[in-house]
Amino acid sequence: MEVPDEIKKRLTLPFEEHFYAGHTACQGCGASLGLRYVLKAYGRKTIVVIPACCSTIIAGAWPYSTLDANLFHTAFETTGAVISGVEAALKARGIKVKGEDGVMVVGWAGDGGTADIGLQALSGFIERGHDAVYIMYDNEAYMNTGIQRSSSTPYGAWTTNTPGGKRHFLERRHKKKVIDIVIAHRIPYAATASDAYPEDFLRKLKKAQKTPGPSFIQLFAPCPTGWRSPTDKSIELARLAVQTAYFPLFEYENGRYRINMPSTKKDPKPIEEFLKLQGRFKYMTKEDVETLQSWVLAEWERLKKLAEVFG
Ligand SMILES: Cc1ncc(C[n+]2csc(CCOP(=O)(O)OP(=O)(O)O)c2C)c(N)n1
Ligand code: SF4
Ligand SMILES: [Mg+2]
Numbered sequence: 001m002e003v004p005d006e007i008k009k010r011l012t013l014p015f016e017e018h019f020y021a022g023h024t025a026c027q028g029c030g031a032s033l034g035l036r037y038v039l040k041a042y043g044r045k046t047i048v049v050i051p052a053c054c055s056t057i058i059a060g061a062w063p064y065s066t067l068d069a070n071l072f073h074t075a076f077e078t079t080g081a082v083i084s085g086v087e088a089a090l091k092a093r094g095i096k097v098k099g100e101d102g103v104m105v106v107g108w109a110g111d112g113g114t115a116d117i118g119l120q121a122l123s124g125f126i127e128r129g130h131d132a133v134y135i136m137y138d139n140e141a142y143m144n145t146g147i148q149r150s151s152s153t154p155y156g157a158w159t160t161n162t163p164g165g166k167r168h169f170l171e172r173r174h175k176k177k178v179i180d181i182v183i184a185h186r187i188p189y190a191a192t193a194s195d196a197y198p199e200d201f202l203r204k205l206k207k208a209q210k211t212p213g214p215s216f217i218q219l220f221a222p223c224p225t226g227w228r229s230p231t232d233k234s235i236e237l238a239r240l241a242v243q244t245a246y247f248p249l250f251e252y253e254n255g256r257y258r259i260n261m262p263s264t265k266k267d268p269k270p271i272e273e274f275l276k277l278q279g280r281f282k283y284m285t286k287e288d289v290e291t292l293q294s295w296v297l298a299e300w301e302r303l304k305k306l307a308e309v310f311g
Contacts, residue, residue: 012199014040023066025058028231030195030221030238031137032058035067035108037198038135041205044069046104049083051118052076053110054144054223055137079107079114080121083132091131098131104209105132111152112142115178126185126214133208133215136178139223147226151176154246155292156275156284158228164283174295182216183252189215191251195222196238200249200260207253220247228279240274245300250307257307264304271296 003015018039025032031054039046046069050056053076059067074082087097087105096102107125109118114136122134141159142148149159154175158164162171182190189211193201201219208215220241222234229237241247242261245268249260262268271293275281284292 013037013202016040016043018044018046018068020066020068023058023060025054026223026225026231028222028224028229028234029054029058030223030234031055031110031139033195033234034135034137034201034219034221035059037195037201038106038108038205039067039069041202042069042104042106042209045102046070046106047072047086049074049079049086049105049107051079051082051109051113052144053113054139055108055110057144076113077117078121079109079118080123080125080134082121083107083134084125084128084130087130087132098133098209098212100209102131105130107132107134109134109136110143110150111136111138111140111178112150115152115176116150119178119181122182122216123185126182126187126216129213131213133205133217135217135219137219137221139221139226140175141223141226143223143226152178155295156281156288158280158283159226170283170288177299179216179218179252186255187216187252188213189251189253190217192218192220192247192249194220194238194242194247194249196220196235196242197249197261204251207251211253226280228282229277233277237274237277240269240277244269244271244274244296246271246274246296248300248303250303255310257303257310259303259307264307268297268300 019036049072051074083105090097140153147159148161149171153171157171164170191204193204222237224231251258
């Protein structure tokens with residue numbers, strides 16, 4: 001479709017779409033929005049590898065797939081291994097991989113499929129140095145199977161196996177910092193991103209495309225169904241996660257840290273602003289909120305220190 005010039009001038013994202021409408025995600029799904037952005041950045045010359053997760057259902061089966069790109073459905077724990085194999089097979093056939101004109105091999109896996117069951121395959125992919133991009137879309141629980149906690153679920157959250165209330169317990173462990181494990185491999189490029197800041201996300205996708213070797217992006221992707229949040233609040237929640245420093249946006253590139261958001265010059269917003277819009281946090285006591293707030297601020301201070309020393 002031809003875009004009128006006056007609209008073209010105002011566009012901050014590519015106009016073209018490779019993610020069809022009419023898919024099966026819930027209203028306000030951050031995962032589907034994230035995948036749409038990935039295909040805006042990389043276009044059709046992409047092989048997307050998706051393990052068992054909500055995105056399997058959203059992407060759908062050939063020939064009815066919602067992706068206008070190549071799609072490889074795979075087993076839950078195998079994303080890192082499959083993107084390694086696809087990349088190696090393309091190279092063995094003399095096909096250029098990654099870079100501006102190469103085929104993009106993209107792993108698109110959930111937090112359960114990355115932080116838990118897929119961690120070993122992810123580690124192998126990074127350690128062997130394959131030319132592919134691994135994107136973990138983080139909705140902070142196993143959503144596709146009915147909202148069970150993962151190691152990326154935050155302290156104080158309700159899930160169906162941490163149900164809260166008078167007789168049950170809530171999630172009592174803090175969110176696993178998967179990106180720290182990734183960085184421990186001394187990966188060439190790793191970053192966090194958010195559905196609320198698409199220009200920043202696309203810039204990072206492009207950087208991952210240009211950087212030789214493995215790249216990793218952890219995308220904060222709200223899930224109104226699992227978070228018990230209004231469907232029209234997903235972007236606001238993704239923004240608040242950044243503004244409260246609960247999910248700061250930063251990059252790790254060739255050993256250097258750079259914080260993108262929030263500002264390091266002023267205090268982040270209180271965590272309550274992020275919590276109060278979500279039913280999953282309704283069982284938290286005042287002490288629980290304080291515990292989470294202290295953890296968020298301690299992690300934020302740690303990140304600022306890393307950016308100061310290794311910036
Ligand atoms: C080996 C194996 N164990 C369990 C499952 C069942 N299963 C399918 S999707 C899923 C949840 C995926 O969670 P996550 O990776 O966070 O993605 P989300 O559903 O949240 O998008 C589970 C447990 C499976 N398919 N294979
Ligand atoms: S359950 Fe959550 S992640 Fe899954 S499709 Fe619905 S909104 Fe998206
Ligand atoms: Mg998940």
